[in-house]
Structure formats: C-alpha cells, structure tokens
Amino acid sequence: MLNFKKIRLMTKLAVYENKEGKEDIYLSKYYKQDYVRLQVIKSIISATIGYILIITMIGFYRMEHLIKKAVSLQYKTIGGYILGFYIIIITIYGLGSYLGYSMKYDASRKKLARYFKLLKRMEKIYKESTHEY
Amino acid sequence: MLPLLELREKIKNFYKQYDAYLVPAIKFIFAFIAFQAINKEIGYDVRFKSIPIVFALSLLSAFTPSAIMVLLAAAIAILHVFFISPILSIIVIMVLMILYLLFLRYTPNQGYVVLAVPVLFLLKMPYFIPILLGLISTPVAMVPTSCGVIVYFLFQVIKTAVTTQTGISVEDIMQLYTTVVDNLIGNKQMIMTIAIFALIIMVTYSIRKMSFDYAFEISILAGGLTSILGFLISYLILNKSGQILGMIVGTIISTGLVFIVHFFELTLDYSRAEHARFEDEVYYYYVKAVPKVTVTVSQVNVKHINSSDVKSREFSEPDTDETEEYFNYDDDDYTNF
Numbered sequence: 034m035l036n037f038k039k040i041r042l043m044t045k046l047a048v049y050e051n052k053e054g055k056e057d058i059y060l061s062k063y064y065k066q067d068y069v070r071l072q073v074i075k076s077i078i079s080a081t082i083g084y085i086l087i088i089t090m091i092g093f094y095r096m097e098h099l100i101k102k103a104v105s106l107q108y109k110t111i112g113g114y115i116l117g118f119y120i121i122i123i124t125i126y127g128l129g130s131y132l133g134y135s136m137k138y139d140a141s142r143k144k145l146a147r148y149f150k151l152l153k154r155m156e157k158i159y160k161e162s163t164h165e166y
Numbered sequence: 167m168l169p170l171l172e173l174r175e176k177i178k179n180f181y182k183q184y185d186a187y188l189v190p191a192i193k194f195i196f197a198f199i200a201f202q203a204i205n206k207e208i209g210y211d212v213r214f215k216s217i218p219i220v221f222a223l224s225l226l227s228a229f230t231p232s233a234i235m236v237l238l239a240a241a242i243a244i245l246h247v248f249f250i251s252p253i254l255s256i257i258v259i260m261v262l263m264i265l266y267l268l269f270l271r272y273t274p275n276q277g278y279v280v281l282a283v284p285v286l287f288l289l290k291m292p293y294f295i296p297i298l299l300g301l302i303s304t305p306v307a308m309v310p311t312s313c314g315v316i317v318y319f320l321f322q323v324i325k326t327a328v329t330t331q332t333g334i335s336v337e338d339i340m341q342l343y344t345t346v347v348d349n350l351i352g353n354k355q356m357i358m359t360i361a362i363f364a365l366i367i368m369v370t371y372s373i374r375k376m377s378f379d380y381a382f383e384i385s386i387l388a389g390g391l392t393s394i395l396g397f398l399i400s401y402l403i404l405n406k407s408g409q410i411l412g413m414i415v416g417t418i419i420s421t422g423l424v425f426i427v428h429f430f431e432l433t434l435d436y437s438r439a440e441h442a443r444f445e446d447e448v449y450y451y452y453v454k455a456v457p458k459v460t461v462t463v464s465q466v467n468v469k470h471i472n473s474s475d476v477k478s479r480e481f482s483e484p485d486t487d488e489t490e491e492y493f494n495y496d497d498d499d500y501t502n503f
Binding site: 080130 | 263267
C-alpha cells in the first residue's frame with residue numbers, strides 16, 4: 034500500500050536535493066574554516082589575475098610614454114604605486130569574500146539543519162513501518 | 167479586472183502543466199533573439215550568420231543552463247571581431263576577463279543579465295532590466311547590470327574602431343588600441359548610464375521593500391520615472407536631445423513589460439511544478455509536485471462573513487467592496503451608542 038505521508042516527505046527531500054540542496058550538501062563536505070579559506074584564496078587569485086590584466090592594459094596604453102622615457106623613469110615610485118593598489122585590492126577582495134562566504138556557509142548550514150530534521154522524521158516513519166510488518 | 171485575473175490563472179495553470187516544454191521554448195526564443203542581435207550588430211563573419219547555425223546554437227542553449235548561453239554569445243561575439251581584426255578581439259577578451267574575474271564571478275546566478283542588457287540596448291529598451299531587477303532582486307544586481315552596460319559600450323566602440331582600422335604595423339596597432347581605450351574610458355554616456363541604472367535599481371528596490379499598499383506597483387512606476395528623469399538630464403548634458411523621444415517611449419514600454427511580469431507574478435519560478443524521482447524497497451516514485459497557490463500579503467482582503475447571508479456572498483467577486491461594508495457597519499455601530 035502507498036504511504037502518502039512518506040511520499041510527501043520523500044518528495045520534499047528529493048526536491049531539495051535536486052535544487053538548492055545540491056550546493057548545501059556540497060558545502061557540508063567542508064569545515065567552515067576550510068571552505069572560507071579556499072574561497073578567499075580563489076578570489077585573491079582571480080583578483081590578482083584581473084589586476085595584472087588591468088596593469089598590462091594600462092602599460093600598453095602608456096607604451097609610447099614608457100619607451101620614450103625609459104631611462105629617466107622613476108621605477109621605484111611606479112612600483113610603489115602598483116604594489117600599493119595591489120595591496121588595497123587584495124585586502125578588499127580578501128575581506129569581502131571572507132565575510133560573504135562565511136555568511137553563505139552559515140545560511141547553508143541552517144537550511145541543512147531543516148533537511149536533517151526531515152530526514153529524521155523519515156527514519157521514524159521507516160522504523161514504524163518495519164514494526165508493522 | 168476579473169477577466170484579466172481569470173486569464174492570469176489560466177496562463178499560470180497552463181505554465182504549471184507544461185513547464186517542462188515551456189521553459190526550454192522561452193529560453194530558445196531568448197537565445198535566438200540574442201544571437202540574431204549579435205549577428206546583426208557585429209556580424210562580420212558570414213559563417214555564423216547562417217540561420218541553421220543560429221538555430222542549432224539556440225537549441226543547444228535551450229536545454230543547457232543559462233551560463234552556457236552567455237558563454238556561447240560571448241564566444242560568437244569574440245569570433246566575429248576576430249574575423250575582422252585579431253587585435254580588437256584580444257582587447258575584447260581582456261576586458262571581458264577583467265569583468266569576470268573582478269566582478270561577475272561573485273554573482274553567478276545573474277550572469278544572464280550581462281547578455282540581456284546589451285541585447286535589450288539593441289532593442290532600444292534596456293530600461294527593462296534595472297526596473298525588473300529592482301523588483302525581483304537585491305541591490306547586488308547593480309554589479310552584473312553595470313558589466314552589461316560596459317559590454318554594450320565596448321562593442322559600440324569596437325564597431326567604430328573596425329571602420330577606422332588601417333595597417334598592421336606596430337604603430338597602427340598602438341594607435342588603434344589607444345583610441346579604443348580612450349573611447350571606452352572617456353565615454354561619459356556609459357558612466358552616466360551605469361550610474362542611472364544603479365539608481366533605478368536602488369529606487370525600485372527600496373520602495374518595494376517599504377510596507378504600504380501597492381508598494382510593488384509604485385516601485386515600478388518610480389523606477390520608470392527615475393529612468394526618464396535620469397536619462398533626460400544625461401542627454402541634455404551630453405547634447406543628445408535627439409535620443410530623448412526614443413528613450414521615453416522605450417522606458418514606457420519597459421515599464422509596461424515589467425508590469426506584465428509583475429501581474430503574472432514575479433514568482434512564476436516558484437509556482438513551477440517540481441519533478442522528483444526516488445525509490446524505496448517496494449516502489450519507484452515519479453512524482454510531480456505542484457505548489458499550492460499562495461496569496462501575497464498585499465492582496466489579502468478583510469472579509470466579513472455573516473452566517474445569515476453566506477449564500478448571497480458565496481459567488482461575489484474577491485475585489486468587491488466587502489471591506490468597505492465591513493467598516494461602514496462598524497461606524498454605524500459606534501454612532502448608535
């Protein structure tokens with residue numbers, strides 16, 4: 034016989050697992066610190082690549098100027114500027130992604146807690162039905 | 167109003183029943199329009215312009231996640247530019263990569279906006295996107311919207327650069343590069359458009375979040391008004407008064423479209439049926455779960471039902487003056503005392 038209570042529960046679980054739960058379950062494989070650190074490293078790397086691209090574009094744009102004054106340029110100051118902006122950008126992206134991904138992890142934990150509650154109820158139904166037989 | 171509401175319910179039910187076919191169909195149409203717009207605007211390579219190829223690409227993006235559609239569109243645009251000038255295509259790739267690495271990778275669910283904004287620009291009504299996003303999203307949507315604006319103006323600059331391109335010596339290339347960068351960075355219209363779009367999103371979002379009657383409808387109107395005023399000012403500053411009429415008409419149409427979307431509920435996505443498949447020891451289950459229709463708070467009517475005249479009220483419309491009657495009744499009661 035069909036147990037409609039069970040079907041309803043299973044449907045809820047399956048819908049969650051297929052959609053938003055996918056990411057939550059994936060996240061649950063990490064400890065919070067590990068996950069957040071990994072994401073921070075990823076965003077720092079991507080920000081670095083982006084910054085390098087921007088610097089390259091600016092460099093090409095100023096190519097004529099650079100070649101003309103190649104001897105008299107103050108490389109120390111330019112290097113200082115590039116490094117300074119790099120540190121600012123890295124700080125912003127690092128801190129931002131640390132906060133953002135921490136919040137995301139916490140939110141996914143909350144949703145997962147609901148999911149586990151449903152799973153427990155499911156287990157109970159299973160136990161009851163096995164007692165019946 | 168009632169026939170419209172009935173129509174809405176009918177369309178919603180239709181959507182619920184056939185969403186498995188409707189969603190790919192809608193995606194297909196959107197992809198087709200997007201690819202055609204790209205081909206019309208920068209279609210330098212005839213090979214990608216042939217209808218069978220556009221058809222195949224649209225079909226592919228109909229059944230894959232929306233990120234694939236955005237990627238395909240970017241690839242086609244880059245290939246078109248590459249066909250006419252490899253140097254320009256490198257610039258395009260670099261700008262797109264910077265946008266992705268620094269901004270877009272943090273808003274993965276709204277990648278389609280970056281494609282939708284330029285396409286709607288070509289259809290003369292980009293105002294649709296910021297108003298809609300203010301209505302259904304958060305201010306974070308400013309990021310992909312701004313990137314979309316940058317992408318549109320980038321290709322506009324590329325389009326003019328293509329016509330002026332001449333030699334292949336290093337000097338010519340540098341010249342070309344500097345003009346492209348100059349035109350992009352110094353593009354006041356682009357910067358103003360980004361600012362106005364951000365403003366529209368903020369205005370629509372903050373009014374939508376307020377708690378008074380018709381907050382959603384008023385927020386849409388406010389978004390449209392912000393758009394008209396903002397672009398009016400920017401066009402007057404930039405001496406582009408020729409575009410004002412088109413802008414106003416485009417905004418009005420966009421606002422109307424947002425109203426239609428709002429009318430058929432923002433939550434079409436939530437009212438989608440879910441298909442789930444699972445099993446236990448005895449059965450395989452193929453379940454189609456259809457969500458129950460929930461009434462949003464703003465539409466709740468105070469209904470006063472007397473047991474004596476329930477029959478007479480049973481078939482009354484939901485939007486009749488029952489609330490008024492209820493309060494009038496109260497007033498009478500007080501005056502009697």
